[in-house]
Amino acid sequence: MVRQEAQREQTASMEDYLETIANLGEGRKVVRVKQISEMLGVKMPSVTSALKKLSEQELVEHERYGHIKLTPEGDKVARDVIRRHKALTRFFAQALGIDHETAEEDACKIEHVISPLSMERLAKFVEFIGACPLGRTNFPSRYEYYLEHGELPQDCSNRSVKKRK
Amino acid sequence: MVRQEAQREQTASMEDYLETIANLGEGRKVVRVKQISEMLGVKMPSVTSALKKLSEQELVEHERYGHIKLTPEGDKVARDVIRRHKALTRFFAQALGIDHETAEEDACKIEHVISPLSMERLAKFVEFIGACPLGRTNFPSRYEYYLEHGELPQDCSNRSVKKRK
């Protein structure tokens, strides 16, 4: 319950800017203030202002009216945000069966606040159910049945565990 | 990626205050500014200021130097935050095997940003693995093996699925 700001390196906002710049810059594409502003749903002056802060921290290279580019350090931070984002999206979509849009929205929020430990475990969970056929057949199918019918499938009781031959 | 503030009823901060007041008030206990401030790790003037806002919204009853109490509406909001908090804590602790302290911290953050759909699914997931013995035996035990050894347990491969008799 205690809210003792865990001294994150970056705020959620700044992480969003870095993430967006990395995504827009994929494949050496030129990144523009306008694009960033549209992607994040903010006005251009907000972007300019964020770029100024990120430049001061040497996470972004940016000169007036000029190019926008992540520094190696900025890229490192961005990659990490993107890694969390992807793992969370996979979790919501693949493990919980959430529609992709909602999965994305939740990932966007949670990526900024989740602890490294939970993040790691969550990623492993997704890996696990993807990799383990037993996980896949026993978990998702019965889980989906449960979601749909609100009660456990027939073979899901203490008795059936033993009885099965 | 778009950050179009989903018009939450309350900000994360205000939700934290409501949640804390509800928790401190359990069993008709008197709630004090000092306690709230300690619980949330903020100074007392921050609490006074938050109480003023919440009073204006009629979520809290508070008179100068007097009692602090949730209105029925405030209680409704607080209960909902607490419900999310508990479900998230259970998920991290019971499903992912995270230590209780970290589970709490993550719940505290995520409770303010997760979508209703994901929240519901996540709760159902925890219910499911708690209720379904097949879920329990097939999922957590192999999952834990995977966490510990970094690779799948022996009976977890396409071959073994068929072979098992």
Next chain:
DNA sequence: CAGAATTGTTAGACATGTCTAACAATTATA
């Protein structure tokens, strides 16, 4: 019950991050 200790409030500063309005630079095009 009076002074001391504690608790609570007010006023106002500050940080973050957003916005609008006005202006400047760049780019496209007639």
Next chain:
DNA sequence: TATAATTGTTAGACATGTCTAACAATTCTG
């Protein structure tokens, strides 16, 4: 290439939520 359209920046307002310092009320205690 001059002008129009677009893109980007600056300046400054505003909202949220925190803090410190100073003061006020309440409660404890000798």
